[in-house]
Amino acid sequence: MSAPDASYKPLPKARLALDGNLLRLLIACVTIFVAMSLLKPDVFPTPENFLSMGSQFPEIGILAIAIMITMLTGGIDLSVVSVANLSGVLAALVIRALIPPNATDGQVILGLIIAVAVAFLAGAVAGLINGALIAYVNLTPILATLGTMTLYTGLTVAMTRGNAVFAENRLTFIGTANLLGIIPIPLVIFAVVVVIFAVVLNRTSFGLKLYMLGSNMNAARFSGINVRRVLLMTYMLSGLLAAVVAIIFLGRNNSAKWDFAPSYVLQAIVVAVLAGVNPSGGSGRIAGIVLAILALQFVSTGMNMLLFTISGGQFFKEFAWGALLLIIMVANSYSEGRRLSPRHKPKTD
Numbered sequence: 127m128s129a130p131d132a133s134y135k136p137l138p139k140a141r142l143a144l145d146g147n148l149l150r151l152l153i154a155c156v157t158i159f160v161a162m163s164l165l166k167p168d169v170f171p172t173p174e175n176f177l178s179m180g181s182q183f184p185e186i187g188i189l190a191i192a193i194m195i196t197m198l199t200g201g202i203d204l205s206v207v208s209v210a211n212l213s214g215v216l217a218a219l220v221i222r223a224l225i226p227p228n229a230t231d232g233q234v235i236l237g238l239i240i241a242v243a244v245a246f247l248a249g250a251v252a253g254l255i256n257g258a259l260i261a262y263v264n265l266t267p268i269l270a271t272l273g274t275m276t277l278y279t280g281l282t283v284a285m286t287r288g289n290a291v292f293a294e295n296r297l298t299f300i301g302t303a304n305l306l307g308i309i310p311i312p313l314v315i316f317a318v319v320v321v322i323f324a325v326v327l328n329r330t331s332f333g334l335k336l337y338m339l340g341s342n343m344n345a346a347r348f349s350g351i352n353v354r355r356v357l358l359m360t361y362m363l364s365g366l367l368a369a370v371v372a373i374i375f376l377g378r379n380n381s382a383k384w385d386f387a388p389s390y391v392l393q394a395i396v397v398a399v400l401a402g403v404n405p406s407g408g409s410g411r412i413a414g415i416v417l418a419i420l421a422l423q424f425v426s427t428g429m430n431m432l433l434f435t436i437s438g439g440q441f442f443k444e445f446a447w448g449a450l451l452l453i454i455m456v457a458n459s460y461s462e463g464r465r466l467s468p469r470h471k472p473k474t475d
Contacts, residue, residue, distance in 0.1 A: 147402035150457050151417035154450065158421060162428030169431055177310065179423050184316035185371045187419045189390055190397035191323055192367040194415060197398055198327075198336045199360055200343065200407030201260060201267030205275035206368045207391050209252040212278045214372035214382030217245040218291040225296055238296060245369045252278060253365020257358035282384040290383040293376045301377025312374050319370065324412040336360065340407025397422065400451050425450050 163171040189206050196203040224237035252274070259270040303311050327333035335356050338346040347353050376382055399405065400422070401414030429445075 147454070148411065148414055148417060150454055151401070151414060151421060154454065155417055155421045155424065158424040158428065162424060162431070166428065166431045170428055173308075175427070177304070177308065179427055180313040181310035182427075183419050183423045184310075184312035185374055185387070186390055186393050186397060187316050187415065188319050188367050188371050188374075189394035190401070190415050190419065191319060191412070192364040193394045193398045194401070194403050194410050194412075195323070195327075195336065195360055196267065196364050197403050197405055198340045198407055198410055199357060200340045201357075201360075202271065202395075202405075203253075203256060203361060203364045204268065204271040204391055205252070205256060205278055206364060206371075206394065207387055208275045208278040208282070209249055209365050209368035210372040210375060211382060211384050211386050212252065212282045212372075213245040213248040213369040214375050214386070215282050215286055215291050215384070216248050217241040217372060217376060218293045218382045219285070220244050221293050221296050222291065225294065227294070234296065241296075242373060245372050246366060249365035249367075249369030249372070250362050251365070252368070253362040254358060256365070257361030260361065261354040261357040279384055286384060288384065290381040292381045295380055297373065297377040298380055299377065301374055301379070312378070315370065315374065319367065320412055320416060327412060332356070332359065337408055340404070340409070342408075396448075396451055400454055421450060 159171075169175060189210075192203060192206050218241075220241040221237055224240060225234055229237070256271055256274055259265045259274070260267050263270075265273075300311050300315075305311060305314050327336065335346065335351050338349070338351060339353060339356055343353060372382070375386055379386070397415060397418045398410070401410065401418040403410030403414065
């Protein structure tokens, strides 16, 4: 038997399993798209429907990336929507204070720049607070972010007394306009976020440290990684992504409020889990997030169209998302069981 090639490095088992999950997600996307196109050929595979779908999922997709990066460390961020609402309210308050109805173009531009900067600053500070509680106080991530979720929500209610704060139609172009008339601006923002974090996770030392931290925190610490700094940066990035969502919220709704989109936290977690992100940390890919959100959007839009014809417009999103999640998870579990079965283990000499 010839000696093995020294340059050959087998992929880790986790990466192999994850690629299998990506393949199943891709098959699910194609299958759902083809099935819905055949069932509703007059409305599903149309430019108008693509435009509509492209404007619906970016917020959840961006929040799913925020959930993903925190899950890579073995944690989670339940406060992302509360941070988004807090950042959005602060941005709307700045717009109302700095941009009067008769403002000049210069005042409008300056006011919007300051409003966006305030939103990002609020998101970063909120994320750093989450990270500090986890890294320095040693609170469990789920409990720390559950507590700050309530804290940020209460702060937002106190500032607004529970009322919506309107952005005076200053950011509607972000939430409702289309680039070149065909691509929704929120979709463009989502694509930019995807590219940035794909590079961060796959091409930077910070991304490597994230995966190492989630795989084995003690080993990462003994290898010289500053675990506290990585956790701080991770939760700060999660807060910044929440601020991005806040700006899209403002543009789409022309207002911000303490209770916008409360279900988005659970939906973002569903996307991350469906994407193959390990809740225990150490594995997950941005490509999985993209495929998961597309599959969920296809199935929810298609089923809503079918049920509108059948039963007068029942809202089917939660059922469709749950069914697809269970199907993929069962398929992953079956595949993993076959891979670990003695019958399928490779023979060794």
